[in-house]
Amino acid sequence: MSDTISHQLPTGFQTTGITCGIKESGKPDLAVFLSECPAVSAGVFTRNLVCGAPVTVSKQRVGRESSRAVVINSGNANACTGEKGVADAESMTARLAEGLDCDPEDVLVCSTGIIGHFLPLEKITTGLKQVLPQLGGESTHLKSAAQAIMTTDTFPKISSREVVVNGKPIRITGVCKGAAMIAPNMATMLSVIMTDAALTVQQADRLLRHAVNRSFNCVSVEGHTSTSDTVLLLANGAAGTGAVEDAELGGFSAALDQVSEELAQMIVRDAEGADHFVTIDVTGLETFADAYRIAKVIAEGPLVKTAITGNDPNWGRIVSAAGYAGVDFDPLAVTLHLNQTLLYEKGQPVDYDEEAVSKSMASGEVHIELNCGTGTERIRFWTCDLTQEYVRLNSEYTT
Amino acid sequence: MSDTISHQLPTGFQTTGITCGIKESGKPDLAVFLSECPAVSAGVFTRNLVCGAPVTVSKQRVGRESSRAVVINSGNANACTGEKGVADAESMTARLAEGLDCDPEDVLVCSTGIIGHFLPLEKITTGLKQVLPQLGGESTHLKSAAQAIMTTDTFPKISSREVVVNGKPIRITGVCKGAAMIAPNMATMLSVIMTDAALTVQQADRLLRHAVNRSFNCVSVEGHTSTSDTVLLLANGAAGTGAVEDAELGGFSAALDQVSEELAQMIVRDAEGADHFVTIDVTGLETFADAYRIAKVIAEGPLVKTAITGNDPNWGRIVSAAGYAGVDFDPLAVTLHLNQTLLYEKGQPVDYDEEAVSKSMASGEVHIELNCGTGTERIRFWTCDLTQEYVRLNSEYTT
Numbered sequence: 158m159s160d161t162i163s164h165q166l167p168t169g170f171q172t173t174g175i176t177c178g179i180k181e182s183g184k185p186d187l188a189v190f191l192s193e194c195p196a197v198s199a200g201v202f203t204r205n206l207v208c209g210a211p212v213t214v215s216k217q218r219v220g221r222e223s224s225r226a227v228v229i230n231s232g233n234a235n236a237c238t239g240e241k242g243v244a245d246a247e248s249m250t251a252r253l254a255e256g257l258d259c260d261p262e263d264v265l266v267c268s269t270g271i272i273g274h275f276l277p278l279e280k281i282t283t284g285l286k287q288v289l290p291q292l293g294g295e296s297t298h299l300k301s302a303a304q305a306i307m308t309t310d311t312f313p314k315i316s317s318r319e320v321v322v323n324g325k326p327i328r329i330t331g332v333c334k335g336a337a338m339i340a341p342n343m344a345t346m347l348s349v350i351m352t353d354a355a356l357t358v359q360q361a362d363r364l365l366r367h368a369v370n371r372s373f374n375c376v377s378v379e380g381h382t383s384t385s386d387t388v389l390l391l392a393n394g395a396a397g398t399g400a401v402e403d404a405e406l407g408g409f410s411a412a413l414d415q416v417s418e419e420l421a422q423m424i425v426r427d428a429e430g431a432d433h434f435v436t437i438d439v440t441g442l443e444t445f446a447d448a449y450r451i452a453k454v455i456a457e458g459p460l461v462k463t464a465i466t467g468n469d470p471n472w473g474r475i476v477s478a479a480g481y482a483g484v485d486f487d488p489l490a491v492t493l494h495l496n497q498t499l500l501y502e503k504g505q506p507v508d509y510d511e512e513a514v515s516k517s518m519a520s521g522e523v524h525i526e527l528n529c530g531t532g533t534e535r536i537r538f539w540t541c542d543l544t545q546e547y548v549r550l551n552s553e554y555t556t
Numbered sequence: 557m558s559d560t561i562s563h564q565l566p567t568g569f570q571t572t573g574i575t576c577g578i579k580e581s582g583k584p585d586l587a588v589f590l591s592e593c594p595a596v597s598a599g600v601f602t603r604n605l606v607c608g609a610p611v612t613v614s615k616q617r618v619g620r621e622s623s624r625a626v627v628i629n630s631g632n633a634n635a636c637t638g639e640k641g642v643a644d645a646e647s648m649t650a651r652l653a654e655g656l657d658c659d660p661e662d663v664l665v666c667s668t669g670i671i672g673h674f675l676p677l678e679k680i681t682t683g684l685k686q687v688l689p690q691l692g693g694e695s696t697h698l699k700s701a702a703q704a705i706m707t708t709d710t711f712p713k714i715s716s717r718e719v720v721v722n723g724k725p726i727r728i729t730g731v732c733k734g735a736a737m738i739a740p741n742m743a744t745m746l747s748v749i750m751t752d753a754a755l756t757v758q759q760a761d762r763l764l765r766h767a768v769n770r771s772f773n774c775v776s777v778e779g780h781t782s783t784s785d786t787v788l789l790l791a792n793g794a795a796g797t798g799a800v801e802d803a804e805l806g807g808f809s810a811a812l813d814q815v816s817e818e819l820a821q822m823i824v825r826d827a828e829g830a831d832h833f834v835t836i837d838v839t840g841l842e843t844f845a846d847a848y849r850i851a852k853v854i855a856e857g858p859l860v861k862t863a864i865t866g867n868d869p870n871w872g873r874i875v876s877a878a879g880y881a882g883v884d885f886d887p888l889a890v891t892l893h894l895n896q897t898l899l900y901e902k903g904q905p906v907d908y909d910e911e912a913v914s915k916s917m918a919s920g921e922v923h924i925e926l927n928c929g930t931g932t933e934r935i936r937f938w939t940c941d942l943t944q945e946y947v948r949l950n951s952e953y954t955t
Contacts, residue, residue, distance in 0.1 A: 207879030207887045237872060239888070239904050272872045273905040382880035459858070459942070460950060467951035473636060473671045480606030481781035488606045489638070505638050506672040543858070545944040551859060552866035552943075
């Protein structure tokens with residue numbers, strides 16, 4: 158998917174990915190994302206109380222103006238590993254900081270893979286020594302890094318945009334890895350987004366949260382919040398924009414939203430065992446939070462998902478899922494379209510061509526539009542279907 | 557399951573079930589539960605905003621001292637049918653009230669089956685005329701009624717208990733139908749519980765809610781709240797207990813809890829495509845609501861369910877599901893047992909015999925005990941696994 162496009166790094170960033178031997182498969186499992194100069198950092202993290210050690214460490218280190226690098230390993234999540242896990246995550250950053258001659262606090266860390274096992278620190282230490290001479294700013298380096306953070310992903314996920322800020326062309330480039338869960342790993346959603354625009358700590362935090370709330374937080378495969386979900390933003394100002402007023406950041410914010418949305422969509426398209434890509438528009442609510450709750454319940458409803466698997470325009474499952482989302486709306490104001498066909502209007506079913514709608518669903522693209530008719534707030538959410546293959550993949554004995 | 561036990565009706569109740577032709581299969585689809593004398597009624601209903609018309613009607617009619625009957629049809633849920641649906645549900649009760657020579661307001665109504673279609677009122681009217689002469693108080697009559705409310709259930713569900721109240725033996729007898737969803741029907745959980753004890757309206761309401769909160773509200777197949785879920789209690793006092801002080805109702809309340817729990821468990825055991833029956837004990841929380849939230853998230857987590865399908869003692873999925881339930885607890889205080897084996901202690905994995913635990917899961921009975929270590933409140937919850945067969949059943953094209 159992203160293989161066909163050659164994405165560039167923003168100015169002043171270097172990256173790469175290598176194999177250090179954590180994965181038995183011998184596939185790449187260690188990536189570094191480096192800013193040549195100090196960068197402002199921001200992060201959004203899993204809300205799971207049972208979080209990975211790297212989440213604990215990185216949470217304390219975002220929001221600085223001197224961040225230099227992100228180090229990520231795949232194959233081991235360093236989660237449910239207690240205090241030793243936190244010490245190991247800190248060691249990982251310290252080893253990289255030595256090589257970069259910077260403060261360990263300026264290095265962020267993520268891990269993804271099997272949980273409940275301690276990190277193979279020696280392999281990582283050896284790997285980090287090999288990484289530094291291989292870092293580079295070419296698109297091939299970016300692709301190597303995107304590949305090294307993959308777990309069960311079937312393709313590397315990269316997105317980028319160029320916009321003009323303060324008269325200077327700047328770039329936003331992000332990578333991520335997928336959300337689908339596969340035993341025994343708890344496959345986590347991780348993303349690193351880099352930009353050469355100059356942002357304040359406050360701007361970076363606000364704009365990243367805005368983007369995440371409309372992208373990574375709007376995708377769900379099965380609703381299991383991972384122990385390690387992390388989205389990081391590094392802004393190094395190397396494009397020479399100088400300080401940017403909030404009012405001048407509209408274009409940048411839109412581009413950051415687009416990069417985040419594109420990455421989030423790739424996660425859904427790469428979900429384990431999924432046959433359908435589903436876009437859910439929920440409109441006509443009084444608050445964004447209400448629209449979000451309804452969209453999430455529809456996206457995660459096994460009966461909605463299995464109806465989509467069967468190309469079944471089963472409006473009853475969608476409308477009744479909205480009804481149990483815990484949001485107050487008038488059921489007699491609800492209207493539903495599926496792939497642009499009206500199925501349900503003002504709380505009543507309408508006649509429609511079932512065969513035609515089912516046929517359109519068989520294309521693999523499904524668009525649900527639910528208008529609750531009681532306000533002006535809206536949300537767009539993405540999910541996939543629930544297949545026998547998903548159950549097979551996730552029920553094979555693996556512990 | 558309940559076929560092997562012969563359950564008796566409480567004194568002063570008659571019931572039966574017949575075929576009136578709603579179901580194309582020709583299976584029984586109309587049941588009446590009658591108290592020969594006025595009874596106190598209580599009800600607990602679905603919280604789905606998109607609720608069936610019978611829910612709207614019955615909600616307004618519980619909490620009376622003069623209730624006489626419950627009429628239930630299967631094969632058509634009379635949901636998403638607008639104002640005509642409500643009028644149809646009222647007509648159903650009026651036709652039965654004519655035959656009984658009582659106020660229509662003293663008749664309660666439930667419907668379960670396909671949604672979005674109007675009731676075939678003529679068939680029901682004709683059926684109700686046939687029902688009255690067939691009513692009776694024998695266990696065969698009870699079984700007929702339990703069969704007539706079934707949709708995709710594979711066996712009728714009946715439970716009963718006898719206890720002494722105010723020196724008199726009284727009986728509590730309940731029937732229910734299952735929760736598993738099968739397309740195109742939204743299979744609803746319905747239950748009618750009858751007793752010949754004398755209760756006030758307040759006692760009936762309080763004791764029924766107590767029982768439902770520890771039984772029907774503690775089972776989940778896939779978390780899709782139906783449009784029509786209803787549990788009704790009728791207490792007619794025919795056992796001659798006379799008014800009962802609250803302090804004398806402990807034994808009655810325990811028996812009502814047991815009947816409700818037994819019925820709720822039968823629903824899970826009869827869930828579509830399920831291979832495992834799962835009991836979840838969540839303990840050590842500060843509030844019952846906290847324990848409930850965690851148990852529900854574990855019960856409904858597709859990754860927990862599929863691990864159980866594969867007899868995989870995957871503690872990571874269980875512990876991390878608890879972590880995203882939105883409840884505050886100390887992850888380092890959490891301890892987990894699976895089928896009596898310790899897997900995780902105080903936030904750390906422990907060594908255990910994986911093969912032995914997996915083998916015990918293969919029996920089809922799984923017991924999860926999660927102690928969150930931060931309080932004294934607890935809950936017991938029941939669920940089933942998620943199988944390829946479930947997906948197959950629910951994804952077949954059916955609209």
